[in-house]
Amino acid sequence: MNIDLPNLCNQKIFTNFFKExxxxxxxxxxxxxxxxxxxxDVAQEAFTKLWENCTKVSIEKAKSxxxxxxxxxxxxxxxxxxxxxxxxNSTDKQSIFIESPEFQMQxxxxxxxLENAINQLTEAQRVCFLMHRIEDKKYAEIAEILGISVKxxxxxxxGALQALKNNIKEFK
Amino acid sequence: MRKDTYLSDWLEGKxxxxxxxxxxxxxxxxxxxNIKNISAEANVPQITDSEMLQExxxxxxxxxxxxxxxxxxxxxxxxxxxxxxFLVFNLTNYQSVLNNSNQAIAFYLPDQSKVIxxxxxxxxxxxxxxxxxxxxxxKGNAYFEVKRGExxxxxxxxxxxxxxxxxxxxxxxxxxxxxxxxxxxxxxKQYNNQQVILTKGAKxxxxxxxxxxxxxxxxxxxxxxxxxxxxxVNLAEVINQIxxxxxxxxxxxxxxxxxxxxxxPMNDFNEALIIIxxxxxxxxxxxxxxxxxxx
Numbered sequence: 001m002n003i004d005l006p007n008l009c010n011q012k013i014f015t016n017f018f019k020e021x022x023x024x025x026x027x028x029x030x031x032x033x034x035x036x037x038x039x040x041d042v043a044q045e046a047f048t049k050l051w052e053n054c055t056k057v058s059i060e061k062a063k064s065x066x067x068x069x070x071x072x073x074x075x076x077x078x079x080x081x082x083x084x085x086x087x088x089n090s091t092d093k094q095s096i097f098i099e100s101p102e103f104q105m106q107x108x109x110x111x112x113x114l115e116n117a118i119n120q121l122t123e124a125q126r127v128c129f130l131m132h133r134i135e136d137k138k139y140a141e142i143a144e145i146l147g148i149s150v151k152x153x154x155x156x157x158x159g160a161l162q163a164l165k166n167n168i169k170e171f172k
Numbered sequence: 173m174r175k176d177t178y179l180s181d182w183l184e185g186k187x188x189x190x191x192x193x194x195x196x197x198x199x200x201x202x203x204x205x206n207i208k209n210i211s212a213e214a215n216v217p218q219i220t221d222s223e224m225l226q227e228x229x230x231x232x233x234x235x236x237x238x239x240x241x242x243x244x245x246x247x248x249x250x251x252x253x254x255x256x257x258f259l260v261f262n263l264t265n266y267q268s269v270l271n272n273s274n275q276a277i278a279f280y281l282p283d284q285s286k287v288i289x290x291x292x293x294x295x296x297x298x299x300x301x302x303x304x305x306x307x308x309x310x311k312g313n314a315y316f317e318v319k320r321g322e323x324x325x326x327x328x329x330x331x332x333x334x335x336x337x338x339x340x341x342x343x344x345x346x347x348x349x350x351x352x353x354x355x356x357x358x359x360x361k362q363y364n365n366q367q368v369i370l371t372k373g374a375k376x377x378x379x380x381x382x383x384x385x386x387x388x389x390x391x392x393x394x395x396x397x398x399x400x401x402x403x404x405v406n407l408a409e410v411i412n413q414i415x416x417x418x419x420x421x422x423x424x425x426x427x428x429x430x431x432x433x434x435x436x437p438m439n440d441f442n443e444a445l446i447i448i449x450x451x452x453x454x455x456x457x458x459x460x461x462x463x464x465x466x467x
Contacts, residue, residue: 015225022221036217040224048228085214096209100202107210114210132183133211139184157180164207165200 008062009054017062018047024135025066028145031130032074032123034081046070067145082119083126085134087111110168117167125160128153183208270294271312281308285324286317313343315393330378331362340370341393349378352392399435407432407452411466414444422464426454 008014022043029039046069050062057065097107105113118126127146131137139157143150174181178195181187182204192201271277271289278288282302289295293312298305306324317339318324324335328344339355351360353370360368360376368376375392390403391413400417402410407430411422418441434451436444445464449456457465 011229014229018225018228019221022224023219026219027216030216040219044224044228047224048231051228051232084217086217087213087215098202098206100199110206111210114207118211129211133208134214134216139180151177154177154180157183158177161179161183161204161207165203168203168207169200 007054008050008057008059013059014051014054017059021063021066022047024137025070027135028067028127028131029070029074031083031127031134034083034119042070042073045073064144071147083115083130085111085115085118113168114164117164120167121160121163125156125163128156129160129164132157179204265298265300266296267299268294268296281306283319283321285319288315290314310342310344312345313341315339315341331360331366334359334361336369347380351376354392354394393438394435397435398438400438401435402432404431404433406430407448410436410448414441414448418444420462420464422466424466426467430454 008017025046026039026043029042030036033039043066046066049069050057050066097110099105118129121129128142131142131145132139137145139150139153143153146153178187178192182189182192189201189205192204196204269277269279269287269289271291271293274291276288276290278286280286281297282299283306285306287295287308290313293310293314295308295310295314297308303321306318306321307327308325309327311329314326316324316326316335318335320338326333326335326342328342328349330344330349333340333342333351336357336359339353340358341350341352341354343350349362351358351370352375353372355372357372358370360370362378362381364381366378366381370376373392391405391409392401393399394401400410400413408424410432411424414420414436415422417438420441422445430452432448432451434447436447445456448454448466452466454466457467459465
C-alpha cells in the first residue's frame, strides 16, 4: 500500500473536503427539517464520523459516506419544522419577478407565499425542490444523494411545482 | 412529452415555454416562472463552518490518547501471546527421550532414523525442520541407524559423531566416549579437537582425552541383527560379556587361550551357549539355574 496516497487523515485534504461539502450537506438536512440547529448538528456529526474513520474511507467514497451517516442519523429525529428562506440583497441584481395583473402581488408578498407553499410540500418534494433551486444540484446528483432514480426525482420535482403553483393560486 | 414530468422537464430547460403552453395557461406559466426565479434567489440560514471544522478536528485529539493506550495494551497482549505461543511451540517441538528402565528402548526420529537407547540413557532433539538439521544430544549409550540424507550429528558430553553412513554405536558415560561404526562411515570429533573417521567394523574409544583406537573391530554389538560379533576374541572375554548381558555365571575351567570367532544372539541365552560349545569344542555342565561350567 502506498503510504503517500492522499487520504482523508491528512488535515489539509479533510479540510478541503469539508469546505466543499459542508454547506450542501447541511442545507440538505435543513431542507428536510427546517431546523437549523438540528441540520448543523447532524452535519457536524457526519463529518466527525468521517474524520474518525479517515483510514477506512477513500476520498471517492467520502461524499456518499457523509450523506449516508447523515441520513441514518436523521431517521429517529423529529418532524419537520418550518423552512425559512432568506433572500440575497438583490440591489445589484435585476429582479426577475414578473408582475401579473391577475395576481396583483408584490414581490415581497409572493416570496412569503412561496415560502409557505414550500413548507407545505411533502418532505420528498421539498428536499428535491430546494436542492435543485437553492443548491443548484442537477437531477442526477439529487438522485444519487437521495439514493433514488432520476425518474423519481423528476416526478417529485413535477409534483412540487404543481403543488406550489396550486398553493399560491389558492391564496391570492 | 411526458405527462407526469413535463414540469420538471421545463424547469430543466428540456421544453420551452411555448411547449409548456400545451399544458398550462398563460397565467400559470407566469406563476411558474416566478416560482422558478424567486426560489433560485433564496438562501438558507448561514452556517459558521470554520467553527464547526475546528470542533470536528478536535475530537480526534482527545480520542488519540485513548487509542494509543489501547494500542499499547494491544502490543503487550500480543507480546504475551507470542511468548506463550513460543513456549508452547518449544514444548511441543523439543523432544526428550529418557530411558530409565533397565531395558533398551527403540524409537524413530522424524526421518525414520532409528535410535536404540540403552538403559539410563537420554536423547534430546528438535522435531521441527528435522530433515535440514539432524542433531541429537546423547547422554549414555545408544545405537543409531541413520536414514540417507544430509548431515546427522550426535552430540555428547565429550565429543560429537557426524554420520556419513548408516549404522553406529555411541557410548558416552563418565569419562569414556566410544563410537563403533557398524556400517558406512562415521566421523568422530572429540571436543579437544581430535578427529577420526571410522569405517565399518572400526571402533574408537576416548578415555578422558586419550584416544584408544581399534581397527578391525574384534568385538562389537550388532543391534540390527541383535547379536554380539566376535572376531578373534579371547573366549574368556566372550564369556564375560555373555555373563554380563544375560546375568548368568558361566565359568571357564580350562583357562586356555582359546579364540572365539562367531556371532552370539543377544536374546537367546541357550542358543548362545550352544554356539559357544560348538565353536570352542567345550562341553557345558549346568550346576544350578545360573551356573554353568565349561570344560
